[in-house]
Amino acid sequence: MDKRSFDAIIVGGGGAGLMAALQLADSGFKVAVVSKVFPTRSHTVSAQGGITAALGNVSEDSWHWHMFDTVKGSDYLGDQDAIEFMCREAASLVYELEHMGLPFSRLENGKIYQRAFGGQSKNFGGEQAIRTCACADRTGHALLHTLYQRNLAARTQFFDEYFALDLVRDGEGYCVGLTTLNIENGEPLLMEARATLLATGGAGRVFSNTSNAMINTGDGLGMVLRADLPLEDMEFWQFHPTGIAGVGSLITEGARGEGGYLLNDRGERFMERYAPHALDLASRDVVSRAIATEIYEGRGCGEHKDHVLLKLDHLGEKIIAERLPGIRELSIRFAGVDPAQSPIPVAPTAHYMMGGIPTNLHGQVVVPARYGPEEPVPGLYAVGECACVSVHGANRLGGNSLLDLVVFGRAAGRHMVGYLRENPYPRKPGDENIQRSMRRLNRWEEARGGETVAGITRELRQLMQKYCGVYRSRKVLAEGLDRLNGLFGRMEAISLGDTSRVFNTARIEALELENLMLVARATLVSALAREESRGAHTREDFPARDDDHWLKHTLYSLEGDLLDYKPVRLKPLSVEAFKPKERSY
Amino acid sequence: MKFRLYRFQPESNQPPCMQDVELDIDPAGKMLLDALLELKAKDDTLAFRRSCREGVCGSDAVNVNGRNVLACITPLADLKQPVEIRPLPGLPVIRDFVVDMEPFFRQYKSIKPWLINDDPEPERERLQSPEERAEIEGAYECILCGCCTTACPSFWWHPDRFVGPAGLLQAWRFIADSRDQATEERLDYLEDTYRLYRCRGIMNCVEACPKGLNPTESIGRIKTLLVRRKV
Numbered sequence: 001m002d003k004r005s006f007d008a009i010i011v012g013g014g015g016a017g018l019m020a021a022l023q024l025a026d027s028g029f030k031v032a033v034v035s036k037v038f039p040t041r042s043h044t045v046s047a048q049g050g051i052t053a054a055l056g057n058v059s060e061d062s063w064h065w066h067m068f069d070t071v072k073g074s075d076y077l078g079d080q081d082a083i084e085f086m087c088r089e090a091a092s093l094v095y096e097l098e099h100m101g102l103p104f105s106r107l108e109n110g111k112i113y114q115r116a117f118g119g120q121s122k123n124f125g126g127e128q129a130i131r132t133c134a135c136a137d138r139t140g141h142a143l144l145h146t147l148y149q150r151n152l153a154a155r156t157q158f159f160d161e162y163f164a165l166d167l168v169r170d171g172e173g174y175c176v177g178l179t180t181l182n183i184e185n186g187e188p189l190l191m192e193a194r195a196t197l198l199a200t201g202g203a204g205r206v207f208s209n210t211s212n213a214m215i216n217t218g219d220g221l222g223m224v225l226r227a228d229l230p231l232e233d234m235e236f237w238q239f240h241p242t243g244i245a246g247v248g249s250l251i252t253e254g255a256r257g258e259g260g261y262l263l264n265d266r267g268e269r270f271m272e273r274y275a276p277h278a279l280d281l282a283s284r285d286v287v288s289r290a291i292a293t294e295i296y297e298g299r300g301c302g303e304h305k306d307h308v309l310l311k312l313d314h315l316g317e318k319i320i321a322e323r324l325p326g327i328r329e330l331s332i333r334f335a336g337v338d339p340a341q342s343p344i345p346v347a348p349t350a351h352y353m354m355g356g357i358p359t360n361l362h363g364q365v366v367v368p369a370r371y372g373p374e375e376p377v378p379g380l381y382a383v384g385e386c387a388c389v390s391v392h393g394a395n396r397l398g399g400n401s402l403l404d405l406v407v408f409g410r411a412a413g414r415h416m417v418g419y420l421r422e423n424p425y426p427r428k429p430g431d432e433n434i435q436r437s438m439r440r441l442n443r444w445e446e447a448r449g450g451e452t453v454a455g456i457t458r459e460l461r462q463l464m465q466k467y468c469g470v471y472r473s474r475k476v477l478a479e480g481l482d483r484l485n486g487l488f489g490r491m492e493a494i495s496l497g498d499t500s501r502v503f504n505t506a507r508i509e510a511l512e513l514e515n516l517m518l519v520a521r522a523t524l525v526s527a528l529a530r531e532e533s534r535g536a537h538t539r540e541d542f543p544a545r546d547d548d549h550w551l552k553h554t555l556y557s558l559e560g561d562l563l564d565y566k567p568v569r570l571k572p573l574s575v576e577a578f579k580p581k582e583r584s585y
Numbered sequence: 586m587k588f589r590l591y592r593f594q595p596e597s598n599q600p601p602c603m604q605d606v607e608l609d610i611d612p613a614g615k616m617l618l619d620a621l622l623e624l625k626a627k628d629d630t631l632a633f634r635r636s637c638r639e640g641v642c643g644s645d646a647v648n649v650n651g652r653n654v655l656a657c658i659t660p661l662a663d664l665k666q667p668v669e670i671r672p673l674p675g676l677p678v679i680r681d682f683v684v685d686m687e688p689f690f691r692q693y694k695s696i697k698p699w700l701i702n703d704d705p706e707p708e709r710e711r712l713q714s715p716e717e718r719a720e721i722e723g724a725y726e727c728i729l730c731g732c733c734t735t736a737c738p739s740f741w742w743h744p745d746r747f748v749g750p751a752g753l754l755q756a757w758r759f760i761a762d763s764r765d766q767a768t769e770e771r772l773d774y775l776e777d778t779y780r781l782y783r784c785r786g787i788m789n790c791v792e793a794c795p796k797g798l799n800p801t802e803s804i805g806r807i808k809t810l811l812v813r814r815k816v
Binding site: 037038040041042043045046055094095098099100101103104105106107108109110111112138141142145146149150152153184213214215246249326329330333334336452453454455496497498500501502503504505506509 | 594595596597614625626628629630632633634635636637638639640641642643644658660679680681683686690694697698699700702706708709710711712713714715717718721725726728729759762764765
């Protein structure tokens with residue numbers, strides 16, 4: 001097998017990966033970014049509304065208020081040291097992005113434009129804060145392109161359209177690189193480095209109704225599970241309240257931040273009943289449950305009563321054209337509705353994975369080992385949606401995702417610089433790892449039975465939608481897991497029609513399905529065990545939050561579907577802890 | 586619906602050919618990408634790129650009935666049958682609808698697509714008025730899909746020397762940014778018979794852009810600046 005060696009390898013070319021790569025390239029290290037798509041095709045590009053940081057450009061603000069909102073939004077499952085770190089760093093990161101060239105929208109005084117977003121308050125739960133920094137409603141696009149451009153300037157090496165297969169470790173457990181597949185010519189390539197960072201994004205394609213790009217198949221999560229490492233809090237999936245009904249594409253929370261609101265079939269502003277204070281800008285889990293309840297109780301709109309309406313026309317043509325041009329385009333194209341004229345049909349859509357690869361606030365992957373629950377795996381890092389720091393806990397606030405990418409992308413990149421200096425010599429990869437990875441790859445050249453990748457993928461996504469959606473119960477989850485086991489059996493009988501080498505996307509989709517199956521398994525097993533309702537995880541059979549038993553993080557390992565738990569880090573870095581209390585908006 | 590698909594598989598040792606296929610699909614409310622995904626579910630050897638499926642990532646540009654479009658935002662119901670789908674013109678074909686984008690990205694990279702400003706960074710943001718910010722509207726939104734550049738005859742003839750509409754639009758994006766200090770350097774680079782002046786104002790790029798951007802207008806502004814600095 002061909003081999004390439006670097007100081008560091010970044011797997012994934014989205015916001016988190018590119019931010020980390022930039023730190024390494026700027027420090028003079030030889031860094032490669034491996035991505036299965038050209039980097040600007042990464043899902044960061046779809047982020048719309050903005051990046052939250054207490055700049056105070058519109059009204060008085062403080063990172064400490066932002067921290068409170070994030071802790072409360074997480075339903076107290078977020079680690080408070082990591083949350084303090086993120087909120088403290090936020091402003092400096094936004095300024096750094098601006099200096100890099102990110103074309104933020106501007107206020108009359110020339111400062112960065114900020115808008116209202118859900119769950120953001122002043123003074124620890126007071127009135128609505130205006131905190132989310134925006135580039136119209138294309139903030140993710142602007143951020144991703146800016147970071148890609150900076151990496152071009154810094155001469156980062158890009159391996160575009162290389163698919164990451166498996167982590168490679170040495171006999172002592174150090175991560176020494178990974179196996180990849182060159183999509184264009186179908187050849188495997190071993191990539192060695194003293195430090196490897198996973199920034200492979202989310203896995204929303206595990207649901208049939210999702211805002212996620214087709215590439216969001218949890219590839220890094222599969223790699224971690226196959227390397228006998230655990231995943232954290234996989235039961236927590238955010239359903240965004242306003243996906244375009246029947247399509248799933250996102251209408252930013254910024255639409256409500258700019259003054260839009262939700263209506264049911266009676267023309268009622270139903271959020272008044274669910275969140276009398278914050279109304280339509282309550283936290284996403286709250287608004288999604290409200291919409292699901294309205295639909296369930298027969299107050300949905302349309303022929304099938306399966307959605308509600310998002311009203312924006314009262315904002316006027318000018319505001320919509322200036323601040324929400326992207327979602328107007330999406331709405332006209334996919335819903336046939338111009339929001340400047342009539343309301344957009346919306347329903348909750350699977351959007352974001354709060355769980356992921358467990359890390360500390362340096363981005364180091366941490367697992368239970370001899371001396372405690374959080375020992376670093378040497379040479380292995382993870383950041384962004386694939387990671388679980390955990391700053392989002394049981395529910396992420398809007399605008400905190402782009403922030404997570406750049407804060408921890410930078411922190412991990414900086415930590416890797418130190419790690420590389422302390423570990424100057426490469427280690428020898430374990431042959432067994434490499435051989436196992438190649439066996440998995442070569443399996444797809446054998447014809448085994450009549451199942452297809454497209455067929456199993458469709459069934460998997462429908463299964464997760466039906467058995468692991470907004471509302472869950474033991475009975476439904478158990479049935480879902482049972483059916484998933486059936487699908488695992490049928491995976492063995494998949495045959496590919498295409499066994500060629502050059503740009504064989506059938507084989508890529510098969511490898512992606514393997515990863516999605518593991519993500520589904522981790523999700524269902526973790527969700528079945530958590531007998532409480534917290535944040536986005538709503539159990540009809542356990543409707544209350546149960547801090548006595550469940551104020552802890554889940555750790556799922558593939559071998560034997562083993563579940564373990566570790567405490568939430570309730571102690572911040574420098575300020576007083578926010579004690580768990582009842583959460584209302 | 587009836588489709589004619591350009592098929593090319595280099596390992597087969599067969600020349601490219603057109604394949605006629607029929608698909609049982611109700612076009613109402615569906616996009617061309619939905620049809621491609623169903624075609625692929627039936628025949629997994631069909632290769633094409635796709636990612637966001639909502640017109641923001643720029644992966645799935647193809648040539649449909651002679652026009653460059655993004656498959657994910659092209660309504661099926663608007664297409665005349667048989668729907669003839671080919672790879673983007675003017676770039677080497679790797680397989681089926683997958684083209685080698687390298688010549689396109691090489692030109693993009695040639696214009697130094699990053700902000701150049703050598704002043705020490707201020708403590709907070711650099712200020713920019715809404716009017717100054719408005720100057721880059723219509724340029725920063727580019728998604729690098731390649732629809733415009735591969736619709737341009739000048740790029741077909743000189744892919745190695747003409748920057749092409751997408752690259753020139755990005756050059757304008759940085760020239761127009763009040764925070765960028767390299768305007769002179771950028772103009773020096775572009776003042777060239779091929780890099781900029783191969784644009785003949787045919788305006789295929791404007792028609793092809795799926796985001797409704799106008800590269801020709803931005804190219805015109807670059808030319809105006811070049812004329813102005815001569816007089």
